[in-house]
Each structure stands twice: as C-alpha cells, then as structure tokens.
Amino acid sequence: MRRLTFPAVLLAAALVLSAFPAIAQTPFSTTIQPEWLKQVLPAAETFSDKAGDPPVYSGFRSNPETGEQELVGYVFLTDDFKPERVGYAAPIDSMVGLSVEGEVTNIKVLDYTESYLYSRGDFIDNSVFLSQFRRKPLTDEFRLRRDIDGLSAATATSTAIIRSVSEGARRVARVYLGYEEGSEAERNNAANAMALLEQTSWDAMVADGTIVKMDALSAEGNPFVMNITYIGRPVLGEYFIGENAHTAAKADIDFRAGPSELMLIMPVGEGAGSVYRPYPMSARQGEVTRRVAGGRFANGGDASVGAIVGHAGYGVVVSLHPDIDVTQPFTLIYHTPGGREDASVDYALGGLGLTLARNEPVLSEEDILQAMLAEAGFFQRLQMAPPWGETVWLDVILLGALLSLVMAAFLSKRSAIRWSAMTVTLLYLGFYKQGFLSVSHITSLIKQGPMVFTSNLTTLMIVAFTVITTLIWGRIFCSSLCPFGALQDFLARFAPKRWKIRMPQAIHDRAIYIKYGILALILTLAITSPTVSVFQYFEPFGTIFFLSPSVLLWAILAAILVACVLVERFYCRYVCPLGAALGVISHLSPLRIRRVPQCTMCKVCEQSCPTGAIRREQIDFKECVRCDVCETKLIKKAGTCRHPMEEIARRRKDKPTHEAPDLIPVAAI
Numbered sequence: 001m002r003r004l005t006f007p008a009v010l011l012a013a014a015l016v017l018s019a020f021p022a023i024a025q026t027p028f029s030t031t032i033q034p035e036w037l038k039q040v041l042p043a044a045e046t047f048s049d050k051a052g053d054p055p056v057y058s059g060f061r062s063n064p065e066t067g068e069q070e071l072v073g074y075v076f077l078t079d080d081f082k083p084e085r086v087g088y089a090a091p092i093d094s095m096v097g098l099s100v101e102g103e104v105t106n107i108k109v110l111d112y113t114e115s116y117l118y119s120r121g122d123f124i125d126n127s128v129f130l131s132q133f134r135r136k137p138l139t140d141e142f143r144l145r146r147d148i149d150g151l152s153a154a155t156a157t158s159t160a161i162i163r164s165v166s167e168g169a170r171r172v173a174r175v176y177l178g179y180e181e182g183s184e185a186e187r188n189n190a191a192n193a194m195a196l197l198e199q200t201s202w203d204a205m206v207a208d209g210t211i212v213k214m215d216a217l218s219a220e221g222n223p224f225v226m227n228i229t230y231i232g233r234p235v236l237g238e239y240f241i242g243e244n245a246h247t248a249a250k251a252d253i254d255f256r257a258g259p260s261e262l263m264l265i266m267p268v269g270e271g272a273g274s275v276y277r278p279y280p281m282s283a284r285q286g287e288v289t290r291r292v293a294g295g296r297f298a299n300g301g302d303a304s305v306g307a308i309v310g311h312a313g314y315g316v317v318v319s320l321h322p323d324i325d326v327t328q329p330f331t332l333i334y335h336t337p338g339g340r341e342d343a344s345v346d347y348a349l350g351g352l353g354l355t356l357a358r359n360e361p362v363l364s365e366e367d368i369l370q371a372m373l374a375e376a377g378f379f380q381r382l383q384m385a386p387p388w389g390e391t392v393w394l395d396v397i398l399l400g401a402l403l404s405l406v407m408a409a410f411l412s413k414r415s416a417i418r419w420s421a422m423t424v425t426l427l428y429l430g431f432y433k434q435g436f437l438s439v440s441h442i443t444s445l446i447k448q449g450p451m452v453f454t455s456n457l458t459t460l461m462i463v464a465f466t467v468i469t470t471l472i473w474g475r476i477f478c479s480s481l482c483p484f485g486a487l488q489d490f491l492a493r494f495a496p497k498r499w500k501i502r503m504p505q506a507i508h509d510r511a512i513y514i515k516y517g518i519l520a521l522i523l524t525l526a527i528t529s530p531t532v533s534v535f536q537y538f539e540p541f542g543t544i545f546f547l548s549p550s551v552l553l554w555a556i557l558a559a560i561l562v563a564c565v566l567v568e569r570f571y572c573r574y575v576c577p578l579g580a581a582l583g584v585i586s587h588l589s590p591l592r593i594r595r596v597p598q599c600t601m602c603k604v605c606e607q608s609c610p611t612g613a614i615r616r617e618q619i620d621f622k623e624c625v626r627c628d629v630c631e632t633k634l635i636k637k638a639g640t641c642r643h644p645m646e647e648i649a650r651r652r653k654d655k656p657t658h659e660a661p662d663l664i665p666v667a668a669i
C-alpha cells in the first residue's frame, strides 16, 4: 500500500495539471475578453459573435453621418486555422485584427508554451516586436529579418507568429474581402531582388553597367549627365525612385502607352535643371530605330526617395517601344536641341536586371548560400553557416570564462574559487542570462531533436560541458554551474544554523527516489502528450529567474525555498528532475571520490554532506553534487583523517562491526 502512494500522487498531480490547460501552460488565456477584440481592431465599436468559415468576429462602427452600422474589419484567432504554425515547442495562439482595407490592425498573443532558454515568461508580449504588425498591409512582405525584426534568440517563435498571422489574414481577406495577390513565386522574386539591391551601391552599379552615363547638352548649351538604368520590373522602380513615384509613373504610362518596358533617366548637372522634363530621345537596336513619343515619358518623382537620392534632381521614366527587346543590347539616343550633335549611349542589360527582365527566378541570399554549402566541406560549412546563426562572441567568451572558473574550482578544491563560481553562476547565468539547463531541454530534445542544442552556441557549450564532465567526474554541473543549486548553497550558508533540521535517515533513503519518479513522469508526458507541459510545476528555475507572473508558481517556489532553508539542498535531494537525469548519467563516471579506511568509523563527512549522499565510507554517487566538502576534508587532512583508527574508535565509542582495515597513511592519500 505504501509503495503505491507515491506513483498515485504523481499520477493525480499530472491529471489535475493537464485538466486545467490555462493553468498548466502560461499566464495567458484563450478565453476571449470583449476588450481584446477592440484592442486588435480599434476602429470597431461592436462585434458579432464568431461565425463563418473561416470563423471571424465582424467589427462594426456607427457611421457618423448616416448613423448606420458599417463593417470596419474582422478579428480571427490563429487557433482556428489548421494546421497551426508551431513555435519553439508548441503553437502560439494569437488574436489578429484585419481592416476592410486589407491591413493587419494589431495582434495579441493569447497563449503559448515555450522552452525555458527561449522563454522569458511573457517574452512574446514584446511591444517592439508586436508593434510591427500594426497597420501592416497584406500586400507587404511578412518575412523575418526582411521587414519584420524577430524576437532575440527566438527565430522559431518569431517565424511561427509571422506565418500564422500573415497566412490567416490573407485567408480571411481572400474569403471576405476578395483579396488577390501575385503568385508566391513573384512575391519571393521581388523580395529576393530587393534584398540583393539593398546590398549594392550606386558606384558598384555604375561600375557593372547597371547604370550608364550619357553626357548631354541642354537647349541652352549647358552640359549635364543622364544616369540611365532599366526599371522594367516594379522592384527596380521602387528601389530607384520609391514605390509612390514608380507606381504613379507606371500608371501614367500604362494609361497612355500600355504596359511596356521602362527605363529611368536621372539627370544631374547644370543643364538638367531642377524640375521634370521629357527629353527628345530614340532607341536603336540593330536596324530598328524608334523615337520615344511624348506619351511615353512620365514624371519619375523629385528624387527624394530611393537610390536616386543625392545623384539627381528628379527622375524621368521612359517607356520603350515594343520593337525594342530589352534583353538584347540597344542604344539610347538623345537628340540635342538646337541642331547640335546627338548624344548616345549603349545599354546592355545584365545581372539582376536581365534575370528580372527574362522573368527568371531570383535566388535569395539563402538560396545562394545553400548552393555554396552543398559544395563545401564539413568545416567550411560550419564556418559559413553555423547552425546557431550569428555567433555572439561576448556571450561565448563570458560563458567560457565561467566554465573555466567552475573547472578551476573543481580541480583546485579551493572553496573561495567555488563560491566565486557560484556567485557568477547565480547572478550572470541565472538572473542576467537565464541561460541555465532545465529538464525542459530534455523534453525539447525528445520533441524536436538535437537542433534544440545546436541552434544556440551557448546552450551547446553548457550541454557539452555538463554531459562530458558528468560522464568523467559526476555532477560538476550541480556543484557550481546550476544557478538554483548555487542559490540553495547561499541559503544554507546564510540561514541560521538553529533553523536546520536533519532529515530522518529512513525518510531520506526513500524520498531521494521522488525526483526519479518526477523525471519519469515528465519524460512520459513529453513522449505521449507533446502539447502538455508540467515541468514548470516541479522545476522552479523559470519562476525565479524569468520572474514568472504566475502566483501558483511563486507559491511552489516559496515552499521549496523554505524547505531548502530547513534541509540543505532539499530540492536537489528530493525533487529536481534534472538532477535525477544527471544522477543516472553519473553512474558511468569513472573518476569518483576516494575514501580512506578511517571513513568506516568517522562520520565527519557524512554529517557535512549537503545531499546526504555519504554513509560512512560509502558514497551514493548518483546523489553526490561534487560540492568538494568531503574531498576538501580528505585533502586537507582535517577532521579525523589524520587520526589513527584507534583514536577515532575511542572518540566515537563506536567500534566498527567488521574488522578494521589497515590504516592508510594520510601522506600516501
């Protein structure tokens, strides 16, 4: 009966927690509040019930002139659009507003479950990140790092939000607003082209022939230079003269001359003047020469937007006659007024312009990188595209220094160094970086595979350090690299000694297995119910270091801290699932703590061990957190180590039940 008690308690806890998902996951809620609808669609005064396919709340306002209710937009929940985009660990449920003009008006994150290292409590509620969705037209790109900056160190989360918002909004717009858009290939082509253009410079475009220069004279005989380039695709026009000027010029020319290939003239110099004017021009290709009629010119703007800024006073958009094939070389001729000699320049489209003119796919930087990676060797690939993305060298150096300090403390057995390491661990790794290991990393490994570790270099460093050192020496991580372990040691050090109680041995011997049960429960749920997350109720790391807003989690933490004041390393001894996992690994460790024959009778280390891992000369190594307490006593020959066995026996009045082994001289230890 007694044996059934513990599993039954765990099972009951799991059932209770999974029965209340709002409690079991985040401080957010999926129970829709009326004021949230207004937050994401501020123009609406009233809302319908959720209805339709896809399901939406319709938002209305009263027309100030007619008094009639008019539709201003829709609100939808990304949760209603299957399959949901999954973030780091699970879908991120959001509420999204969409105006009838086809703009995303605002979004609100309702619920999510993420892993600790990437989760900052309510970190998704980042106003800078979320504000990028306000009044964002659906015709915009919704691409991470192109026009939406992601959440720091949370690429999967950012991408999931962006995709669920944009895909849901476009679907609602297609069904309810008749929204149509170019093909995805066209949109990607334009985005890729813009990304490439933004990396180039005016001088580079002059050097590679994208921009050609023609020396010309005005009617008054003043010299000027025509900078000429091809803008036959919208992305090129937008890049050189901005979206507004390009759209207006193209609409003008389309109306007068029909769709055609466009060139842009960017005049500069004394003879150019400062206001738009058409120029007498022709285009020649082979034997064909076509005059550019007056209707084929349009104002290309005042050179206040785009790459043209600083290089010309205005832009002139020129529509080429259909007989001119822009993919082949041709000559532009300027008929100098006043009967002077004509000026001309040869133009041959190449590179990106030619690709666009031929309507061929434009490779993105990523496509180009992938092609290069496919041909590179392993180390080249690692250097060119490390799986963790950009290397934050400062973090890497600081973490490397901390790991060195931890090892220095362990190898030197100097208490001052260990307390220094624990101080840095607690303040830097715990409170500042929130970069500690958690049992959630094990569950994330089960759900998502090794990319959980490789996608972040500092995580990879801590994991590698922990696994390697545990395999060799035991739980060095628990000694001074775990912020919560360090916190417990600080509590034990500064709490009054009279508050401490000694756990009865019989209870201790049974209670140490609770943490293995908790670990088994968490791993079982990770395998069988990936969307249920209960680890935070057994692991208070996130509560204290991420400053969780959950009252329940703070209550659990308070209870654990009180227990840790009364019983040294209470949490490590009986509750910690990560410690349990490391304890299992430490079964393999070959380099353990040495004992001496005197230990068969001496209880100094047994009474000092913070985890109760020592019983006379025996050490339960899986429970040992390599705190060095017993080893320091041994090495320093303090306590009773230096005393002969007879003296120990006399002092303790506690003769060994077995024959005492030969004494080992301390000097030989």
Ligand code: SF4
Pocket (backbone or CB within 6 Å): 477, 478, 479, 482, 483, 484, 485, 486, 571, 572, 573, 576, 577, 578, 579, 580, 625
């Ligand atoms: S047992 Fe858990 S809390 Fe204790 S030091 Fe190890 S990982 Fe940290």
Ligand code: SF4
Pocket (backbone or CB within 6 Å): 595, 596, 598, 599, 602, 603, 604, 605, 606, 616, 630, 633, 634, 638, 639, 640, 641
């Ligand atoms: S003080 Fe020395 S003899 Fe006593 S338990 Fe520790 S190591 Fe063994």
Ligand code: SF4
Pocket (backbone or CB within 6 Å): 593, 605, 608, 609, 610, 611, 612, 613, 614, 619, 623, 624, 625, 626, 627, 628, 629, 630, 631
């Ligand atoms: S006192 Fe010794 S056995 Fe106990 S936790 Fe520390 S190093 Fe391990």
